Amino acid sequence: MGQTVAVRVPATSANLGPGFDTLGLALSLYDDLTVTVLDGDELIIDVEGSGAADVPRDDSHLVVRAIAHTYERVGRRMPGLHLRAHNVIPHGRGLGSSGAAVASGVRAAQALLADEVPLDDADLLRLATELEGHPDNVAPALFGGLTIAWTTPAGPAHKKLMVHRGVSPLLFVPDFTMSTEVARSLQPAQVPREDAVFNVSRSALLIAALTQSPELLLAATEDRLHQDYRAQAMPRTTALVQALRARGFAAVVSGAGPSVLVLADGPGARLEAAELAASAVDSPWEALMLAVDVKGGTIRD
Structure with a gap:
């Protein structure tokens, strides 16, 4: 006691x-x-x-x-x-x-x-x-x-x-939530073989990008298994991810969403991503510049 x-x-x-x-x-x-x-x-x-x-x-x-x-x-x-x-x-x-x-x-x-x-x-x-x-x-x-x-x-x-010291995480947190159960329910039980192979290659590349070569993060964070299927439930999240990736930032849905994680390849790139997000979407997102x-x-x- x-x-x-x-x-x-x-x-x-x-x-x-x-x-x-x-x-x-x-x-x-x-x-x-x-x-x-x-x-x-x-x-x-x-x-x-x-x-x-x-x-x-x-x-x-x-x-x-x-x-x-x-x-x-x-x-x-x-x-x-x-x-x-x-x-x-x-x-x-x-x-x-x-x-x-x-x-x-x-x-x-x-x-x-x-x-x-x-x-x-x-x-x-x-x-x-x-x-x-x-x-x-x-x-x-x-x-x-x-x-x-x-x-x-x-x-x-x-x-x-x-993680490579050049990787600078940036998190965008919205004022709305998302249920993990709902997000998982939107995924199909089976996916095309080429999509599975695509994700295998990107997952392997992501390990290299995060530990050795941050310049590869944009290509390494591409996904065909879950984010597109969940997009209909998180339109604002999807819009932010697409806007950031279109400008070369490695943005992904964090977990089941709706937060967005950017894996920037340096502090300068992280600041640029934060500025872009502030002007690219019309809903409020809290930007958190974090460390691993x-x-x-x-x-x-």
């Missing part, structure tokens, strides 16, 4: 154009969570910031579910908890807010259980994926950087890569 852990987890952008359900990037926008162990079974949840008015204050809260899931999977009983969450990652914008919640929960549980049941990176990814459903968002939230995530018969796996987060979810002092 009284043990307290503090966790910080970054926002993430999944897919990055062609890397559907595989690639993810951690960004320097963070949710903070503090968890204190209470006597008995009491559960107290305090939330401020993004989405605070809409998230539940009971055991259906996603962070609580992640902590409870971790305790259950290791055969321990979850104690009473006091959660204090400060949310900065916008909800429903394709920036991995649910993945961040799951990642912060399993990281908090890892710290609380450290003296009883050590959990390694593979354990954390498996536990988070069991709740989130896909490892492409939770992997960068947990580990930072650029991650490649895949599934094996033994469970999910990931590889973390360091390299740490992922961390336990804070």
Whole structure:
């Protein structure tokens, strides 16, 4: 009783154009969570910031579910908890807010259980994926950087890569939301073979562009698997992506949308993209000039 852990987890952008359900990037926008162990079974949840008015204050809260899931999977009983969450990652914008919640929960549980049941990176990814459903968002939230995530018969796996220092992320966040479930429902069960081959080539090229050759980012972020199918549900997002790409900027839909991520090949190009976006669309978008987060979810002092 009284043990307290503090966790910080970054926002993430999944897919990055062609890397559907595989690639993810951690960004320097963070949710903070503090968890204190209470006597008995009491559960107290305090939330401020993004989405605070809409998230539940009971055991259906996603962070609580992640902590409870971790305790259950290791055969321990979850104690009473006091959660204090400060949310900065916008909800429903394709920036991995649910993945961040799951990642912060399993990281908090890892710290609380450290003296009883050590959990390694593979354990954390498996536990988070069991709740989130896909490892492409939770992997960068947990580990930072650029991650490649895949599934094996033994469970999910990931590889973390360091991004070239010339890559300058720029995020455009709108004042409207998009449901991931709706976005996924717009995709067909099958795609033409040539589209699948196209995305395989672009995904391979994107790894090279992000780690070695940022000048290739525009070609490397081309996609035929998901963005065109979802365009009808996000016309303003599609218009912004098209306007930016027409001027040579590597713009993609962030996750399921509706935010737009630009992977600029330098600070100067990022400023140019921000200026173009301000004049190219008639609806308000918040422009965030971010860095690539390299740490992922961390336990804070």
